[in-house]
Amino acid sequence: MGMTITEKILAAHVGRDQVRPGEFLMLGPDLILANDITAPIAICEFNEIDRAEVFDRDKVIFVPDHFTPNKDVQAAQQSKLLREFVKEKKLTYYWEVGRGGIEHVILPDEGLVLPGQVIIGADSHTCTYGALGAFSTGVGSTDVAFAMAVGEIWLRVPATQKFIFSGKLNPWVGGKDLILFVLGQIGVDGALYKAMEFGGEALKNLSQDDRFTVTNMAIEGGAKNGIIEPDEVTLEYLRSRTDREFEVLKSDADATYEKIMTIDVSGIKPQVALPHLPSNVKPVSEIGQVLLDQVVIGSCTNGRMEDLRTTAKILKGREVDPEVRLIIIPGSQEIFEKSLEEGLIETFIKAKAVVSPPTCGPCLGGHMGVLAAGEKCLATTNRNFRGRMGDPGSEVYLSGPAVAAASAVVGRIVGPEELF
Amino acid sequence: MILEGKIWKFGRDIDTDVIIPAKYLSSYDPKELGKHCLESLDPDFSSKVSTGDILVAEENFGCGSSREHAPLAIKGAGISGVVAKSFARIFFRNAINIGLPIFECPPAVEDAKPGDVMRVDTKSGRITNVSLGREFRAEPYPQFIQEIIAVGGLIKYAEKKIRKKI
Ligand code: SF4
Numbered sequence: 001m002g003m004t005i006t007e008k009i010l011a012a013h014v015g016r017d018q019v020r021p022g023e024f025l026m027l028g029p030d031l032i033l034a035n036d037i038t039a040p041i042a043i044c045e046f047n048e049i050d051r052a053e054v055f056d057r058d059k060v061i062f063v064p065d066h067f068t069p070n071k072d073v074q075a076a077q078q079s080k081l082l083r084e085f086v087k088e089k090k091l092t093y094y095w096e097v098g099r100g101g102i103e104h105v106i107l108p109d110e111g112l113v114l115p116g117q118v119i120i121g122a123d124s125h126t127c128t129y130g131a132l133g134a135f136s137t138g139v140g141s142t143d144v145a146f147a148m149a150v151g152e153i154w155l156r157v158p159a160t161q162k163f164i165f166s167g168k169l170n171p172w173v174g175g176k177d178l179i180l181f182v183l184g185q186i187g188v189d190g191a192l193y194k195a196m197e198f199g200g201e202a203l204k205n206l207s208q209d210d211r212f213t214v215t216n217m218a219i220e221g222g223a224k225n226g227i228i229e230p231d232e233v234t235l236e237y238l239r240s241r242t243d244r245e246f247e248v249l250k251s252d253a254d255a256t257y258e259k260i261m262t263i264d265v266s267g268i269k270p271q272v273a274l275p276h277l278p279s280n281v282k283p284v285s286e287i288g289q290v291l292l293d294q295v296v297i298g299s300c301t302n303g304r305m306e307d308l309r310t311t312a313k314i315l316k317g318r319e320v321d322p323e324v325r326l327i328i329i330p331g332s333q334e335i336f337e338k339s340l341e342e343g344l345i346e347t348f349i350k351a352k353a354v355v356s357p358p359t360c361g362p363c364l365g366g367h368m369g370v371l372a373a374g375e376k377c378l379a380t381t382n383r384n385f386r387g388r389m390g391d392p393g394s395e396v397y398l399s400g401p402a403v404a405a406a407s408a409v410v411g412r413i414v415g416p417e418e419l420f
Numbered sequence: 421m422i423l424e425g426k427i428w429k430f431g432r433d434i435d436t437d438v439i440i441p442a443k444y445l446s447s448y449d450p451k452e453l454g455k456h457c458l459e460s461l462d463p464d465f466s467s468k469v470s471t472g473d474i475l476v477a478e479e480n481f482g483c484g485s486s487r488e489h490a491p492l493a494i495k496g497a498g499i500s501g502v503v504a505k506s507f508a509r510i511f512f513r514n515a516i517n518i519g520l521p522i523f524e525c526p527p528a529v530e531d532a533k534p535g536d537v538m539r540v541d542t543k544s545g546r547i548t549n550v551s552l553g554r555e556f557r558a559e560p561y562p563q564f565i566q567e568i569i570a571v572g573g574l575i576k577y578a579e580k581k582i583r584k585k586i
């Protein structure tokens with residue numbers, strides 16, 4: 001019987017030919033991840049384990065990104081705890097503020113994520129790495145503590161749902177529009193506990209950056225993981241990032257899917273998710289009049305090079321509406337530097353945007369652009385739950401970078417074609 | 421492991437805020453959390469529970485936040501296990517990780533009345549409603565999950581694993 005790529009990766013990690021959905025497995029993850037919010041809890045629990053040592057210094061990675069550069073005393077203490085643990089246990093990989101960025105942006109860019117790996121992280125958007133053909137999923141702090149000490153994680157094999165993108169992409173439509181569209185169709189629990197496998201001709205035409213956006217938001221459909229079979233685009237990205245060896249796994253033609261959904265992308269225009277659910281999605285043309293106070297372009301969803309290039313294309317020679325605060329956050333120091341070299345930062349600043357250092361920042365209402373009651377924000381992030389970016393009385397809309405940049409210029413939510 | 425106790429029955433979509441309200445989360449002590457377990461549905465719940473009693477609920481038990489305090493509170497109240505029609509995914513994970521045995525078994529829930537005596541064999545997945553004299557079967561857990569539950573959760577299980585290696 002055929003297997004999906006997700007099933008194959010899990011089977012390979014337990015040394016078996018076959019696994020079936022629903023089965024419990026205990027297996028060894030290739031990377032274990034936590035951030036400045038979740039690592040302190042995991043460290044506490046790890047310290048409760050009598051005589052615990054980190055099982056492999058190369059495989060445990062802590063990234064300070066949520067409230068860094070430290071937003072207050074408590075955040076400073078959390079980061080310090082994380083930093084001291086990294087030093088004490090001599091963990092191999094660590095990127096200090098000024099060298100790193102958002103976890104899900106830097107891990108692939110540093111060449112640490114490979115196809116066929118199993119990656120767990122105490123962060124729900126760990127599912128991002130599926131864009132490179134890895135199985136990656138968010139778990140709890142206790143799971144991370146256990147995995148750090150023992151080198152194992154228990155998982156249940158998810159059934160797979162397949163999403164096939166066919167047809168030709170419309171102008172200004174990117175990965176964010178595709179995943180928002182899917183979420184609008186299936187709802188926030190449409191893929192509960194499942195693997196979301198994305199494929200199809202239209203997906204093959206997307207850049208690697210756009211693919212990270214797609215898998216990043218699998219969790220917004222309730223999924224355990226999102227995954228894309230590696231192709232030439234992925235292999236080229238990997239070759240530029242690492243010379244480590246890996247095996248590329250693909251789904252069998254006769255693999256069993258719980259559900260297959262084919263989506264003709266030629267009918268998809270730029271999409272926006274309205275408050276307060278990522279599945280509350282409409283095409284931008286049907287949004288009506290939404291005046292904005294703030295626009296945020298960044299995050300582990302859309303803070304990559306392609307996103308900033310798209311943003312610059314729209315902002316070049318224009319200015320942000322005087323009533324709007326536009327905050328642009330490169331996802332990592334490397335992306336910041338490249339944006340500087342390509343002249344993007346200059347375009348942003350001349351357009352009267354503020355450019356923040358790499359951080360999660362306002363995405364979870366931490367700092368660098370928290371909202372007041374009654375304020376409306378359009379963000380390229382992944383969650384628009386009530387109060388996500390500040391006061392519970394504020395409203396967050398979600399879109400890709402093209403709609404976000406154009407809307408910052410106009411002052412209300414619009415599609416980019418309005419400017420051209 | 422055999423669990424046996426009186427049934428406490430609840431409806432569907434019992435969320436983590438109902439299981440343990442957020443205002444008590446500053447504690448991580450199961451006994452302390454247990455005192456407030458399900459208090460918004462039954463203010464005297466924790467004082468009425470006898471150690472070993474079994475909680476029975478409809479669909480989607482434990483939905484809401486990812487807090488591990490929820491299964492801890494149930495355990496701390498003296499409940500030995502939960503049988504429900506279905507569980508929210510994160511609650512499921514958290515319950516096993518803190519060593520609270522939980523079982524999905526819709527027919528056993530259907531027939532259960534508050535106050536009935538229920539017996540659960542955690543190894544075989546056999547669930548008996550002693551009062552009614554009826555037997556049901558839940559999917560048994562693999563050996564390692566049973567062990568995690570038996571030793572009292574993932575942290576204890578880690579210690580056991582580490583000691584074995586030494
Ligand atoms: S950018 Fe936002 S969604 Fe991504 S890891 Fe940071 S807080 Fe989470």
